[in-house]
Each structure stands twice: as C-alpha cells, then as structure tokens.
Amino acid sequence: MCGIIGIVGTSDVAASLYDGLTVLQHRGQDAAGIATANGTQLRVVKGNGLVRDAFRASEMALLQGRVGIGHCRYPTAGSEGSDEAQPFYVNSPYGIALAHNGNLINTDTLRREVFEQDRRNVNTESDSEVLLNVFAHELDKQRVLTPDAAFRAVENVARRAKGGYAVVTLVLGLGLVAFRDPHGIRPLVLGKRDTDAGSEYIIASESAALDVLGFERVRDIAPGEAVVITPRGELHSRQCADGELRSCIFEFVYFARPDSLIDEISVHKARMRMGVTLGEKILRERPDHDIDVVIPIPDTSRDAALEIASVLGVKYREGFNKNRYVGRTFIMPGQGERAKSVRRKLNPIPLEFRNRVVLLVDDSIVRGTTSQQIVQMARDAGAKKVYLASAAPPVRHPNIYGIDMPSPEELVAHGRTEQEVQELLGCDWLIYQDLADLEAAVAGPKFPGRKFDSSCFNGEYVTGIEPGYFERLNQLRSDEAKKKRRLAG
Ligand SMILES: O=P(O)(O)OC[C@H]1O[C@H](OP(=O)(O)OP(=O)(O)O)[C@H](O)[C@@H]1O
Ligand SMILES: NC(=O)CC[C@H](N)C(=O)O
Ligand SMILES: [Mg+2]
Secondary structure, three states, rough: OEEEEEEEEOOOOOHHHHHHHHHHHHHHEEEEEEEEOOEEEEEEEEOOOHHHHHHHHHHHHOOOOEEEEEEOOOOOOOOOOOOOOOEEEEEEOOOOOEEEEEEEEHHHHHHHHHHHHOOOOOOOOOHHEEEEEEHHHOOOOOOOOHHHHHHHHHHHHHHOEEEEEEEEEOOOOOOOEEEEEOOOOOOOOEEEEOOOOEEEEEEEHHHHHHHHOOOOEEEEOOOOEEEOOOOHHHHHHEEEOOOOOOHHHHHHHHHHOOOOOOOEEEEHHHHHHHHHHOOOOOOHHHHOOOOEEEOOOEEEEEOHHHHHHHOOOOEEEEEEEEEOOOOOOOOOOOOOOHHHHHHHEEEOHHHHHHOOEEEEEOOOOOOOOHHHHHHHHHHHHHOOOOEEEOOOOOOOOOOOOOOEEHHHHHHHHOOHHHHHHHHHHHHHHHHEEHHHHHHHHOOOOOOOOOOOOOOOHHHHOOOOOOOOHHHHHHHHHHHHHHHHHHHHO
C-alpha cells in the first residue's frame, strides 16, 4: 500500500506535500518522492527510506511551484530499489509525473503493448511506470491539452489497465489529474482550503492528511471518476468508467489510520464495531470464559481490543510496550527483517501477564510472524493461558490490488484449519472474526449490505484474473524469489 498526495495551491506546495507524506507514512516506509511544476519545469526528488530520510534540504529547495504530487512507497511490484521510487516521470507529451497506489494485474500485457504498439520505453519492473506510459500515450493521442482531453485519456486507461489504482498525476500545462479504478479498490479523497489568495485543493489517499494540513474534506473520488484541477484552481470532474464501489476491506482492518474516513466510513468506528462483533462471538462460543485480561498487540488492534474487553466485561491492559522508533513490521520487505523487528518492537510488561489467562488481540494474522512470537512472549512473561483473537478472518488468499501478499504458501492460514493454525501459533485458543461480521462491522449502520473487496479472505477477485496469473506472481514475488533477487543484485 502506498500513500499518494497532490496539491494545487496559491503558493509553493512542496512543504505541504512533505508534511502530508509524513501523515501517510504508515502506508509505505521504503521510499518517498515529490514532483512539482514551476512554469515549464517539472522537478522530481525521490529516494529510499522514510519521508524524513528521503529528502535533503538542498533538494527540497529545488521543488518550487504551486502544483505538485507526492508518494511514499510499499512495493508490490518490481524491486525496492531507488529507481522504482515514485513519482515516475516521462518527458513526452508535455512532461508528466505520476504517483500510484495499488497494483495492476495485467502489467505484462500492458508492458508489451506499450513497447510494441505505443513505441514507448519502460525502464523498470514497476507496474506504475507502465501505467504512466499508458496514460501518457492516451493523452498524446488527444492532440490537445484540455481537461476534456485528460478525461478521454483516463477513459482509455480504464479500458486498458486492470487492477487496483488510485493515481495522482502532474501534467505540465494542465495541472493535477487524479483518477480511481472502476471499483475504487484503493482510497482517494478530495479536500479544499480557502485562503485570501483563493481556493486550494488537495487529493490524497487518506483524509487524515487533509485534516493535518488544514483542508476541509469535500468528498471521496468516486470509483471510475477522474478529476482535473488547473493551476488557477478550477476543478473539473467526470465519470470515466462505469464504477461500482468495492473498497479494500483490509484498509479498515489494518492499513489506514483510524483518524481517516474512507468512502464515508470512519476507520476508527469500523475497528470498534469489529471489536464488538468479535466480543459477541467470544461470548457465544465460551459463555463461561475464564479470561482475566484483554491485551492488544499494538498498534492497530487497540480500537478493537478495547471494545472486546468492554463486551466481555474484563480488564483491558496495555501489556506490551511498543518501541516507537521501529516502524510497521508487516510492510517491511523481507521475512527475516519482519521476524527480527517484532521482538525489537514489542516487549511485554510481565506484571500484566503473570498467573493470568490473557486474551491477546490482533487486527489480523497474515503470515503469523507477529502472533507466533507474541504468544511465546506472553508465556515467557508468566501467563497461565494464552488466547488469541483476530479482528479479521483467516487470510487464505493472495492480495493482488496493492498489498504485498502474493504467495498463498506464506499465509499461515492457507491450507490449514483454524485448529492447525492454533497449534502452529502455540496458543491455547484461537478465535477469528467471521467474514460476514467483518463486512457488517465495516459497513456499519449507515451502509448496510455494502460490498467490499474482501479477496484475501474469500478468494473472490472483482476484476477477474487471467489464467496463470497467480503462478507467475508467485514466481516473481514470493519471499524466496525476492530474497534471491536481493542477493543477486
Ligand atoms: O501475521 P503477520 O504477518 O505478522 O501480520 C499481521 C501483523 O502485522 C501488522 O502489524 P504491524 O507491526 O505492521 O503494524 P501496527 O503497529 O500498525 O500494528 C498487523 O497489525 C498485525 O499485527
Ligand atoms: N503498495 C502500492 O500501492 C505499490 C504501488 C506500486 N505497485 C509499486 O510497487 O510501487
Ligand atoms: Mg500489528
């Protein structure tokens, strides 16, 4: 999952883009970049690392201009190398920079078409660079540079590209062009702020970035919609593909910040409702439970854990201290680093465990890297029994729309019963949320029956899949394949 942001301001926007990226940091920790347009110049600065490490002050000074875009990256295609950091840039037509959150699933076909039919060169293994070239080609075909031309180009992109994509682009001479895939799998939200010099606009992955920068949230970009904002602050929008919303449910489970609203749903409230439904399931299954204390596995599970404790009527305790200087482990690139980082990140406070029956709560169990170690830590800290509850159902299928879970074999619940997962994780009882409850919890009272992209839980892929896709993906992106590539390069 990556974070994307675009701003059209009344003065230089680079500092706001930088600040906005720090708010979106939890979506990607591997690389960051900013592109701005100033007159006829389009400048891009990008590099590996956290936002605070990727930019030098001397480079920031080059980023002048009132229109710009930014990106922080968690790779789902290609490598982690700095040449695949975003925004990507092409000089023709006009000069275009693009930042993408999501993942295309027909990249190979598009790459071939781009080279053979569109006669354009793609330099990296990134799906986002391919997407930029498709957009550039389709915009070039229009021969004029107007909002209308950009919309026609996005219509053609939507016909050609398959997968999940929320995109911001900077087109020299036109302004900011943003669009969202026909299912709106990845989030994208529009905000506005009025200044004495006129209105300023922002488009970002999450509304928390709008709040922090002082923008009012206007609305989500609709699935299949494109928006053009000119440097003079004129906003144009058009539906460029038939849209049917299927927001990624994993945004609500894990990815997004709790202080964001995605497609009109508060992430914080969704997580609290997950806690309520899971608490009720625990009570149904074990009305006479012997749980002494509920302990969250920080950070993301806290909202759900607090509600579980309240439904069960037992104490909630922060039993793990989290080292605030270690980032999110799930989005780290290699399994070795992920495993090592869990222990560095979380340390138990023994008095909360000693002689107690503890219910540990996590938002999700994906590879099982976190929970396996945490269960052991709880035992070492003196717990009498260790139960584990997951606010999401078992993750049994790959995610192909922007979360790097390409290989089913790496998912601890793939091909295993819940009992087998319990044994592997070493806990005394494992309880998962049911998918129907998760979907109802996220939809909430305002949107009953809303459908989501829940593919990693149910194996249903809204875009359809080409034959052989999963096999190719596994060859390219399994942990083993990535490790080999790292060693070779
Ligand atoms: O089963 P796994 O493969 O370990 O993945 C799931 C875990 O990873 C995430 O935590 P992470 O440390 O990334 O971030 P957080 O601090 O936001 O909880 C998530 O919240 C789970 O704890
Ligand atoms: N997580 C994402 O959104 C990744 C974007 C893009 N597929 C990349 O790998 O750079
Ligand atoms: Mg976690």
